[in-house]
Amino acid sequence: MSTKTSTDIELGNERPLRADARRNRERIIEAARELFAGERPNVQMDEVAQRAGVGVGTVYRHFSDKEALMGELVRQRFDLFNENLRQALADEHSGAFAALAAALRANLVSVAEDAATRFALMSGGERVFAHAASEMEEFMLLANELIRRAHLAGELRDDFQASDIPMVMCGICATIDVSKPGWDWQRHLTLILHGMRA
Amino acid sequence: MSTKTSTDIELGNERPLRADARRNRERIIEAARELFAGERPNVQMDEVAQRAGVGVGTVYRHFSDKEALMGELVRQRFDLFNENLRQALADEHSGAFAALAAALRANLVSVAEDAATRFALMSGGERVFAHAASEMEEFMLLANELIRRAHLAGELRDDFQASDIPMVMCGICATIDVSKPGWDWQRHLTLILHGMRA
DNA sequence: CGGGAAGCTGACCTCCGGTTCCGGTTGCGT
DNA sequence: ACGCAACCGGAACCGGAGGTCAGCTTCCCG
Numbered sequence: 001m002s003t004k005t006s007t008d009i010e011l012g013n014e015r016p017l018r019a020d021a022r023r024n025r026e027r028i029i030e031a032a033r034e035l036f037a038g039e040r041p042n043v044q045m046d047e048v049a050q051r052a053g054v055g056v057g058t059v060y061r062h063f064s065d066k067e068a069l070m071g072e073l074v075r076q077r078f079d080l081f082n083e084n085l086r087q088a089l090a091d092e093h094s095g096a097f098a099a100l101a102a103a104l105r106a107n108l109v110s111v112a113e114d115a116a117t118r119f120a121l122m123s124g125g126e127r128v129f130a131h132a133a134s135e136m137e138e139f140m141l142l143a144n145e146l147i148r149r150a151h152l153a154g155e156l157r158d159d160f161q162a163s164d165i166p167m168v169m170c171g172i173c174a175t176i177d178v179s180k181p182g183w184d185w186q187r188h189l190t191l192i193l194h195g196m197r198a
Numbered sequence: 199m200s201t202k203t204s205t206d207i208e209l210g211n212e213r214p215l216r217a218d219a220r221r222n223r224e225r226i227i228e229a230a231r232e233l234f235a236g237e238r239p240n241v242q243m244d245e246v247a248q249r250a251g252v253g254v255g256t257v258y259r260h261f262s263d264k265e266a267l268m269g270e271l272v273r274q275r276f277d278l279f280n281e282n283l284r285q286a287l288a289d290e291h292s293g294a295f296a297a298l299a300a301a302l303r304a305n306l307v308s309v310a311e312d313a314a315t316r317f318a319l320m321s322g323g324e325r326v327f328a329h330a331a332s333e334m335e336e337f338m339l340l341a342n343e344l345i346r347r348a349h350l351a352g353e354l355r356d357d358f359q360a361s362d363i364p365m366v367m368c369g370i371c372a373t374i375d376v377s378k379p380g381w382d383w384q385r386h387l388t389l390i391l392h393g394m395r396a
Numbered sequence: 397c398g399g400g401a402a403g404c405t406g407a408c409c410t411c412c413g414g415t416t417c418c419g420g421t422t423g424c425g426t
Numbered sequence: 427a428c429g430c431a432a433c434c435g436g437a438a439c440c441g442g443a444g445g446t447c448a449g450c451t452t453c454c455c456g
Contacts, residue, residue: 018423021433044413046436055435057417066414122320124376157392163380164389170376171369171386178322178368182361188369191362194355195393216402216453242443253405258445 025062027052029076032069036116041177043115045069071131073116078135081107085142097155100146101193104165108172108189118173121166157198168192223260225250227274230267234314239375241313243267269329271314276333279305283340295353298344299391302363306370306387316371319364355396366390 017025031052035043045066049056063069088103111117120128129136143162150156172192175185215223229250233241243264247254261267286301309315318326327334341360348354370390373383 018432020423024434042413045415046413049436056415057436058434060415061433122372122376124378157389159385160389161380163378164385167373167378167381167386168389170372170381174320174368174372175365178320180322180361180365182359183365183368187357187362188365191355191358191366191390191393193393195389195391218453219403222404240443243445244443247406254444255405255446256403259403264444 021062024052024054024058028054028059028062028069029072032073032116033076033114036070036073037113038115041115041119067125067127068131070116070120070125071128073114074120074128075132075135077110077114077117078132078139080110082135082138082142084110085139085146088146089142095155096146096149096153097197100150100156101196103146104168104193105189107169108176108185111169111173112176112185115177118177121170121173122177155198157196160196219260222250222252222256226252226257226260226267227270230271230314231312234268234271235311236313239313239317265323265325266329268314268318268323269326271312272318272326273330273333275308275312275315276330276337278308280333280336280340282308283337283344286344287340293353294344294347294351295395298348298354299394301344302366302391303387305367306374306383309367309371310374310383313375316375319368319371320375353396355394358394 016022028048032043032048035047035051045056045059048069049059052059059069063072084106085103088099088106091099091102094102111121119125140162143165147156147160147162147165151158151160172185172188175183175188179185214220226246230241230246233245233249243254243257246267247257250257257267261270282304283301286297286304289297289300292300309319317323338360341363345354345358345360345363349356349358370383370386373381373386377383
């Protein structure tokens with residue numbers, strides 16, 4: 001798992017952050033993660049700052065704007081996604097389709113507690129994804145391999161392609177967000193997995 | 199098809215609208231429909247007014263707030279949905295599952311050109327749905343009957359229930375809204391339909 | 397055709413959340 | 427210990443979108 005802890009402006013990489021700055025940065029991310037895990041979808045910068053025990057200005061010192069902050073959350077989430085995919089790829093015991101299904105399920109459990117990533121997935125926010133470009137690229141690579149194997153095993157619908165994975169995740173994210181009584185994203189996923197079978 | 203043309207405040211039903219008022223009301227709805235059919239998701243009241251060739255005040259004379267206007271669009275859209283379901287129910291030739299599938303597909307084609315309804319479906323906006331309560335009720339009734347038949351014919355997964363229909367539609371709406379290159383809500387639907395089969 | 401109710405207009409108000417900015421504070425190399 | 431660059435805080439700022447209202451216009455009934 002590439003734990004990069006990227007600085008906001010990262011190019012000619014500068015000297016490490018001052019100790020207090022690094023601490024604050026972590027606190028901010030942590031606060032944002034917690035808030036985006038709650039039910040209210042519209043987390044605002046002041047809240048993040050307050051929960052992190054920090055002024056808004058400090059938040060903006062670390063993240064150029066709201067999208068950059070969300071981008072970092074998305075980036076970390078995609079790291080987890082990739083971890084899930086790698087684990088599925090490494091699994092020797094279950095079949096190719098089962099591995100793919102397990103990875104998908106794990107990712108959705110993960111995204112169920114991260115409104116920031118759901119938002120990114122559903123609003124197609126290019127700006128946000130820009131911060132997680134390399135992670136996304138790896139994601140697509142891993143997904144491709146999982147799919148290739150499932151196709152080879154003849155267990156996956158022929159027309160299923162790699163880009164269908166984020167698409168399907170996007171759809172289920174919507175379900176998670178609404179969460180009306182009687183709705184259940186797990187059933188939604190089950191339905192889709194069933195539909196993916198060759 | 200119940201073409202009610204409901205007035206905004208409808209209870210002790212008043213005298214009919216003055217001719218120009220009725221004309222304006224129609225224009226406003228038409229303008230809103232057209233704007234919500236465009237790509238930009240965030241239609242604003244001033245735009246609607248302008249396109250209708252009317253002042254903002256007039257829009258607010260007919261609809262107490264933005265949600266009421268969207269509610270009317272949603273109401274009309276659900277009328278179309280119900281029409282689709284009734285047609286599927288009346289179809290003698292195709293099987294029970296095929297009828298259900300056709301209805302779903304028709305509804306999604308319909309919702310693909312109505313961002314207002316997509317929004318309502320995806321944001322679980324109770325406020326908006328309140329304006330279409332009776333239409334929604336009928337929708338669920340019709341859906342139930344279609345599902346009952348498909349279950350009876352043994353063509354539909356046992357655990358598929360009526361509330362899954364709006365849920366699935368919600369998911370696909372998300373896909374429609376994002377519409378990344380390589381994404382295709384038609385494939386998404388096909389996948390789900392395949393998954394619904396017993 | 398005249399009066400008045402119904403309807404229309406659009407500048408203005410308000411709220412809200414992201415973003416800025418600068419005076420004060422603090423970690424850290426020397 | 428000193429000094430300064432990096433960092434912090436949070437009140438103030440700003441723009442955008444929904445919503446209001448006082449004054450004017452239009453329809454329609456008698």
